[in-house]
Amino acid sequence: MRTPLFLLVLLLVAAAIFAAAVLCGNDYVFFAGYVVMQYVVLSIAWNILGGYCGYVNFGSAAFFALGAYSTVAIYKLIAAQDFYSVPIPVLMLIGGAVSGIVGFGMGYLTLRLRGAFFAIATLALAVVLQTLIVNWDFVGGSRGAYIIRPESIAPFGSYIRYLFLMMMLLAVVAITVARLIEHSRLGYGFATIRDDELAAEAAGVPTLRLKLIATTISGALMGMAGAPFPYYIGYLQPASTFGLDYAVNSIAMPLIGGTTSWVGPVVGAVLLGTLQQVATVTISSAVNLLIVGLLLVGFVIIAPNGIVGLFQTYFRHKPEDFVGRRRVDTDSPETVP
Amino acid sequence: MIFSFDLLINAVVSGILIGGFYAAVTSGVSLSFGILDIVNIAHPAFIILGSYVAYIGNATFGLDPILTAIVATPLFYALGAGIYQVYYFAFEKRGQESLRGLAFFFGLLFITEVSLVLYFGVDYRYVEAPYIGPAWHFHMLDIPLRILVPCVVSLLLIAVLQLFLTRTFTGRAVMAVAQDQLALRLLAIDPIRIKRIAFGMSIATASLAGAFLIIIQPVEPSVGREYIGRVFAICVLGGMGSLPGTVIAAMLLGIVESLTSTFYGPSWAPAVSFGFLLLTLAVRPAGLMGR
Amino acid sequence: MTELLKIDNLGKRFGGFVALDNISLSIPAGERIGLIGPNGSGKSTLVNCICGTLRNEQGSVHFDGHRLDGLDAHQRTHRGLARSFQLPRPFVSLNLMDNIRIPLVYTVAARGKHHGASELQDRCVALLREVGLDSKARRLPRDLTQVEMRKLELARAMAAEPKLLIADEAMAGLTHSEVEDILALLVKLNEQGVTVILIEHIMRAVMSFSRRIVVLVSGKKIADGMPDEVMRNPEVERAYLGQ
Numbered sequence: 061m062r063t064p065l066f067l068l069v070l071l072l073v074a075a076a077i078f079a080a081a082v083l084c085g086n087d088y089v090f091f092a093g094y095v096v097m098q099y100v101v102l103s104i105a106w107n108i109l110g111g112y113c114g115y116v117n118f119g120s121a122a123f124f125a126l127g128a129y130s131t132v133a134i135y136k137l138i139a140a141q142d143f144y145s146v147p148i149p150v151l152m153l154i155g156g157a158v159s160g161i162v163g164f165g166m167g168y169l170t171l172r173l174r175g176a177f178f179a180i181a182t183l184a185l186a187v188v189l190q191t192l193i194v195n196w197d198f199v200g201g202s203r204g205a206y207i208i209r210p211e212s213i214a215p216f217g218s219y220i221r222y223l224f225l226m227m228m229l230l231a232v233v234a235i236t237v238a239r240l241i242e243h244s245r246l247g248y249g250f251a252t253i254r255d256d257e258l259a260a261e262a263a264g265v266p267t268l269r270l271k272l273i274a275t276t277i278s279g280a281l282m283g284m285a286g287a288p289f290p291y292y293i294g295y296l297q298p299a300s301t302f303g304l305d306y307a308v309n310s311i312a313m314p315l316i317g318g319t320t321s322w323v324g325p326v327v328g329a330v331l332l333g334t335l336q337q338v339a340t341v342t343i344s345s346a347v348n349l350l351i352v353g354l355l356l357v358g359f360v361i362i363a364p365n366g367i368v369g370l371f372q373t374y375f376r377h378k379p380e381d382f383v384g385r386r387r388v389d390t391d392s393p394e395t396v397p
Numbered sequence: 398m399i400f401s402f403d404l405l406i407n408a409v410v411s412g413i414l415i416g417g418f419y420a421a422v423t424s425g426v427s428l429s430f431g432i433l434d435i436v437n438i439a440h441p442a443f444i445i446l447g448s449y450v451a452y453i454g455n456a457t458f459g460l461d462p463i464l465t466a467i468v469a470t471p472l473f474y475a476l477g478a479g480i481y482q483v484y485y486f487a488f489e490k491r492g493q494e495s496l497r498g499l500a501f502f503f504g505l506l507f508i509t510e511v512s513l514v515l516y517f518g519v520d521y522r523y524v525e526a527p528y529i530g531p532a533w534h535f536h537m538l539d540i541p542l543r544i545l546v547p548c549v550v551s552l553l554l555i556a557v558l559q560l561f562l563t564r565t566f567t568g569r570a571v572m573a574v575a576q577d578q579l580a581l582r583l584l585a586i587d588p589i590r591i592k593r594i595a596f597g598m599s600i601a602t603a604s605l606a607g608a609f610l611i612i613i614q615p616v617e618p619s620v621g622r623e624y625i626g627r628v629f630a631i632c633v634l635g636g637m638g639s640l641p642g643t644v645i646a647a648m649l650l651g652i653v654e655s656l657t658s659t660f661y662g663p664s665w666a667p668a669v670s671f672g673f674l675l676l677t678l679a680v681r682p683a684g685l686m687g688r
Numbered sequence: 689m690t691e692l693l694k695i696d697n698l699g700k701r702f703g704g705f706v707a708l709d710n711i712s713l714s715i716p717a718g719e720r721i722g723l724i725g726p727n728g729s730g731k732s733t734l735v736n737c738i739c740g741t742l743r744n745e746q747g748s749v750h751f752d753g754h755r756l757d758g759l760d761a762h763q764r765t766h767r768g769l770a771r772s773f774q775l776p777r778p779f780v781s782l783n784l785m786d787n788i789r790i791p792l793v794y795t796v797a798a799r800g801k802h803h804g805a806s807e808l809q810d811r812c813v814a815l816l817r818e819v820g821l822d823s824k825a826r827r828l829p830r831d832l833t834q835v836e837m838r839k840l841e842l843a844r845a846m847a848a849e850p851k852l853l854i855a856d857e858a859m860a861g862l863t864h865s866e867v868e869d870i871l872a873l874l875v876k877l878n879e880q881g882v883t884v885i886l887i888e889h890i891m892r893a894v895m896s897f898s899r900r901i902v903v904l905v906s907g908k909k910i911a912d913g914m915p916d917e918v919m920r921n922p923e924v925e926r927a928y929l930g931q
Contacts, residue, residue: 110496114495114496116495116496116499116500118438118503169675169679170675170678173678175495176430176434176436176495176499177633177678179436179438179499180436180438180625180629180674180678181674181675181678183438183625183626183671184626184629184630184671184672184674184675184678185671185675187626187667187668187671188668188671188672188675190667191664191665191667191668191671192668194664195664195665202664245793245794248782248786248789248790248793249790249794251779251781251782252779252782252790254781255778255779255780255781255782256777256778256779256780258741258761258777259773259777259778259779260762260779260790261740261741261760261761261762261765262739262741262761262762262765262770262771262773263762263765263790263791263794263795263844263847263848264762264765264766264790264791264794264795264798264848265762265790265794266760266762266763266794267762268760304507304622307503308503308504308507311500311503312500312504315496315497315500319496320781346511346514346515347511347515349507349511350507350508350511350512350515352507353504353505353506353507353508353511354504354508356500356501356503356504356507357501357504357505357508360487360497360500360501360504361483361487361501364497
């Protein structure tokens with residue numbers, strides 16, 4: 061399927077989802093939906109570096125938080141009435157730019173490290189960033205920061221509807237980006253890095269450059285997901301914004317869903333995200349995390365290829381001929397590397 | 398920032414003592430990561446588990462925490478051996494250690510921590526013992542016994558481990574398994590069994606380290622997270638599996654943290670250990686006493 | 689003849705172990721070199737240092753007039769160096785066609801030669817055919833035998849359109865006729881202008897293919913010359929028989 065058509069289909073699906081949510085009549089659907097869409101973006105973003113390249117990033121929370129704090133910084137910099145006229149997409153672009161640059165920087169510092177060291181380094185970086193923000197009074201430091209969410213915005217009605225729509229559109233963008241990567245020379249390059257980095261170098265793949273591209277795109281998308289967060293949450297606090305909960309979710313969702321294409325992260329995010337929303341409301345948020353941990357460990361041991369992998373085994377397809385990878389027996393003209 | 402020699406020397410001494418404790422905490426990771434190359438990022442969670450076990454022994458039965466920990470050591474060993482078996486069958490055998498192995502331990506970290514929260518709640522827990530409270534005064538030195546005692550026992554633990562690794566047959570097999578599995582097989586030693594023993598020991602050290610922790614400070618489930626950076630920083634800086642190196646690196650980190658905390662405030666403390674780690678990785682991945 | 693590869697006083701240690709001890713070598717363009725030596729003598733380490741997989745501590749490598757030290761492995765491949773690995777390292781999640789496609793789109797394209805989609809496909813199939821793997825073009829490496837994986841290794845190195853190809857024990861485990869096929873392939877490559885370094889234990893293959901033989905023992909070069917003289921060299925005899 062060519063990309064423009066794919067994008068159109070996604071937009072139609074998004075419109076349908078939005079319409080269905082409006083019909084529900086209860087704004088809670090939008091609050092829950094926002095979180096799920098946010099996780100779709102985070103999972104896809106994580107998967108670009110983790111699933112495609114094989115480099116595990118434990119510091120997702122840092123990129124997410126940087127996006128959120130960029131918004132806070134802008135809020136503190138400009139007058140209130142000017143701030144509220146800054147559209148969310150612009151905030152996303154700024155948050156994305158900040159996180160993208162940091163992603164590039166982090167990559168530059170850490171990507172020469174072997175897999176396990178890289179993962180630990182990402183965790184270290186997240187904590188260092190968190191400590192810097194906690195000690196930076198301009199954005200509120202450890203006291204946190206408030207952003208008052210407007211009541212409503214035309215033509216959506218309540219503001220949360222606008223937030224949900226923006227996040228869903230970001231999810232559409234993220235999915236499209238992921239799919240474009242998969243079908244391009246870049247995607248194949250990523251796969252060689254994951255399979256055998258040494259052999260990839262020997263074959264002429266500029267592994268460091270590709271890894272930097274992956275960390276930058278991944279970080280930027282996470283930052284974009286974080287940018288509207290202050291609006292959503294109202295009161296931003298470093299401890300929870302940088303929390304390991306984001307790290308575990310952005311890892312668990314792609315691993316449970318499946319890491320070979322954009323489908324897995326979406327499946328994982330929708331299933332796990334919805335499950336968590338239900339569990340938080342009905343039981344407690346601690347149990348919620350326990351479930352995520354158990355599912356992560358369970359899937360990683362029993363179903364290493366995730367839900368998507370289970371489907372494929374059930375229907376006896378080979379992994380590489382699923383959506384997003386080229387079909388085994390045909391060559392679509394679009395897949396010219 | 399008030400500079401006083403008094404403050405400085407106390408900060409340094411306290412750093413050295415805490416460093417001794419950090420060495421015990423890291424010894425488990427020196428075994429699992431330094432020697433076996435298994436990235437057990439959940440190790441700090443097992444230490445917290447050890448703290449809570451010591452707490453139960455102390456609060457319910459009035460036992461000394463270190464004693465409880467020693468008694469609990471075989472249980473922790475069994476836990477470690479069991480985890481390694483799962484890890485081996487699920488990951489090492491399939492050659493998928495990197496991504497999924499890391500995720501596995503990350504998941505374990507969460508499961509352990511959240512289970513503790515669900516069972517014990519988020520209140521800080523502490524233990525009571527005759528050496529918690531009094532301090533030893535020597536000229537301008539002010540050394541709380543609750544830090545001195547764990548440090549001494551920690552160093553004892555390290556010494557025992559080092560003797561085991563260098564003087565016993567199994568210990569030397571553990572050192573060898575990191576370098577040449579084939580050679581071990583040719584000697585009719587099952588490398589998997591050796592690794593299981595080593596990993597079991599790694600988790601067993603967590604039992605004791607946990608007791609030391611709760612003696613030094615009150616504990617609640619998420620305290621483990623700040624130790625992730627410390628533990629890996631010390632392990633790498635100490636040369637990945639060299640126990641003497643671990644002790645030196647641990648004391649170094651302890652001193653730097655102590656000085657930062659005393660003169661710049663405790664809110665910068667997490668950045669110190671993690672920053673250390675980044676520096677170490679960037680500059681000398683082979684550590685101070687490299688392999 | 690122009691000098692293609694020049695190695696000066698190359699040294700490499702692993703901790704206390706000296707893997708390469710002051711190796712100097714000069715290889716003119718178009719040559720057919722056999723590199724032999726007992727196991728552990730440093731042949732693969734030498735290849736790794738030339739290709740950039742390992743960094744040498746001492747000495748220098750010049751290729752095509754340019755100094756290679758400090759360049760990443762992929763940059764050296766772009767300049768015309770290619771190697772196959774002793775233990776095959778295929779890209780396991782890609783099928784054979786895509787395995788071959790990688791050097792074509794990353795190395796050859798980096799030199800400015802861009803192929804269209806169908807041209808690329810033809811190129812891949814042709815390369816696979818040279819090693820007899822075209823029937824398995826759409827299969828994954830896990831469906832291949834050990835021998836077929838070695839052939840894939842070689843085909844992937846060839847796909848990078850190198851000036852110098854290093855074949856590291858590409859023939860281990862092959863039958864007599866398979867060895868002949870690979871040798872014929874390497875000869876054909878050489879006739880097209882590719883300089884070939886053959887690292888092998890199969891003596892008759894080395895003898896029939898090489899115009900010059902270099903012998904490595906314990907990290908040192910102990911002989912370098914025409915095949916007949918080298919094989920009559922008493923040190924070489926001792927290295928192979930006396931151990």
